[in-house]
Amino acid sequence: MKKNLQTLCVQAGWKPKKGEPRMVPIYQSTTFKYDTSEEMGKLFDLEESGYFYTRLSNPTSDAVAAKINALEGGVGALLTSSGQAANFFAVFNICESGDHFISTSQIYGGTYNLFGVTLMKLGIECTFIDEEASDDEIEKAFRPNTKCFFGETISNPGCRVLDIERFAKIAHRHGVPLIVDNTFATPILCRPFEWGADIVTHSTTKYMDGHATQVGGAVVDGGRFDWEAQADKFPGLTTPDESYHGLTYAKAFGKSAYLTKILAQLMRDFGSAPSPMNSFLLNLGLETLHLRMPRHSENGLKVARWLEAHPKVAWVSYSGLESSPDYALAQKYLPDGQCGVISFGLKGTREDAIHFMDRLEFVAIVTHVADARTCILHPASHTHRQLSDEQLRKAGIAPDLIRLSVGIEAVEDIIADLQQALDKN
Numbered sequence: 001m002k003k004n005l006q007t008l009c010v011q012a013g014w015k016p017k018k019g020e021p022r023m024v025p026i027y028q029s030t031t032f033k034y035d036t037s038e039e040m041g042k043l044f045d046l047e048e049s050g051y052f053y054t055r056l057s058n059p060t061s062d063a064v065a066a067k068i069n070a071l072e073g074g075v076g077a078l079l080t081s082s083g084q085a086a087n088f089f090a091v092f093n094i095c096e097s098g099d100h101f102i103s104t105s106q107i108y109g110g111t112y113n114l115f116g117v118t119l120m121k122l123g124i125e126c127t128f129i130d131e132e133a134s135d136d137e138i139e140k141a142f143r144p145n146t147k148c149f150f151g152e153t154i155s156n157p158g159c160r161v162l163d164i165e166r167f168a169k170i171a172h173r174h175g176v177p178l179i180v181d182n183t184f185a186t187p188i189l190c191r192p193f194e195w196g197a198d199i200v201t202h203s204t205t206k207y208m209d210g211h212a213t214q215v216g217g218a219v220v221d222g223g224r225f226d227w228e229a230q231a232d233k234f235p236g237l238t239t240p241d242e243s244y245h246g247l248t249y250a251k252a253f254g255k256s257a258y259l260t261k262i263l264a265q266l267m268r269d270f271g272s273a274p275s276p277m278n279s280f281l282l283n284l285g286l287e288t289l290h291l292r293m294p295r296h297s298e299n300g301l302k303v304a305r306w307l308e309a310h311p312k313v314a315w316v317s318y319s320g321l322e323s324s325p326d327y328a329l330a331q332k333y334l335p336d337g338q339c340g341v342i343s344f345g346l347k348g349t350r351e352d353a354i355h356f357m358d359r360l361e362f363v364a365i366v367t368h369v370a371d372a373r374t375c376i377l378h379p380a381s382h383t384h385r386q387l388s389d390e391q392l393r394k395a396g397i398a399p400d401l402i403r404l405s406v407g408i409e410a411v412e413d414i415i416a417d418l419q420q421a422l423d424k425n
């Protein structure tokens with residue numbers, strides 16, 4: 001029986017048998033016991049599934065990954081120790097030294113650095129393209145060694161909406177998968193696989209957790225991309241892995257080849273595994289995700305409307321506003337709400353923006369976003385300090401951009417706090 005998202009948030013993942021705990025237990029153990037060495041050997045050969053070491057898999061983390069997989073509608077998911085690790089694994093799983101990939105430039109600052117600087121040091125080159133570029137311009141960015149296309153459903157912090165269907169078509173025309181970072185939308189507001197995406201990633205640190213308790217990430221495999229049809233492009237999946245006694249992922253694991261490779265190779269070698277305790281905390285957040293996302297979106301739209309009408313506000317970017325250039329895309333991909341993140345700029349100087357933020361009472365200045373508590377950040381002086389003005393503009397971030405993450409408090413109180421701080425400006 002196919003379940004609704006609301007039911008999956010509460011019920012998916014952990015399925016206790018008779019006498020087992022109702023709540024997913026925290027398997028706070030590095031290792032797991034077997035009776036014979038043969039039993040253990042089969043696990044290492046990937047012939048049987050089972051737990052042996054928490055860097056590779058852990059029952060608590062697996063149950064929570066299964067819930068995220070059910071919500072996204074994939075063939076399998078894996079939790080990582082952070083969203084950064086998730087995006088690194090998602091790309092590095094199919095790109096190696098000498099390869100190239102394409103990303104939209106409207107992405108999270110940390111991802112921008114990872115793609116533009118750190119992956120470059122590993123010999124992997126990224127071309128950033130503007131989401132508004134024409135199909136022709138995007139087509140020109142593809143090269144024979146291009147291996148994937150990357151974008152964010154709702155970009156952080158610019159709040160632009162990705163035209164998933166369009167980018168999936170372009171990527172598929174060139175025989176490569178589309179990877180979508182679905183952190184801000186969450187599967188409650190958008191399920192990228194339904195629009196043609198092949199791989200979905202998350203920083204679970206944000207709405208999925210929702211309470212600012214753990215840093216984590218996830219990679220979900222949609223299982224639709226035909227790796228063998230593009231065998232020359234993806235030798236890592238279609239030729240024997242010498243580090244795994246000659247196993248060929250696409251042959252041995254079919255639809256979940258991509259995910260198995262991340263687990264067996266990247267997680268084994270890089271070790272960005274979440275702690276079981278953090279997976280447990282993430283699960284608590286997921287149990288109410290379906291209640292929080294509509295409320296974040298409702299409050300977000302009210303605050304965006306209020307800001308837009310305020311004489312001291314220069315501009316507002318929120319795709320739920322009719323004035324947004326992404327309004328039509330939002331109606332298509334995010335019809336149930338556009339989350340609680342808004343970016344806006346104030347009239348006046350950069351100092352005016354800083355004074356406004358310092359005067360807020362409960363709306364807190366924190367390096368965080370997508371939390372139950374309303375919070376605010378000035379990317380140019382906080383998260384994106386490393387980027388030059390030119391890079392900032394490319395990433396769709398004006399130097400005066402303020403990122404407001406609207407929480408689930410009473411919206412009247414949120415507006416009142418913004419009002420009192422603006423009044424004194």
Ligand SMILES: *Cc1c(COP(=O)(O)O)cnc(C)c1O
Nearest residue numbers: 082083084108156183203205216
């Ligand atoms: C925060 C964020 C990341 C990075 O995640 P961490 O959990 O902080 O490592 C990646 N993508 C998006 C869209 C984010 O908002």
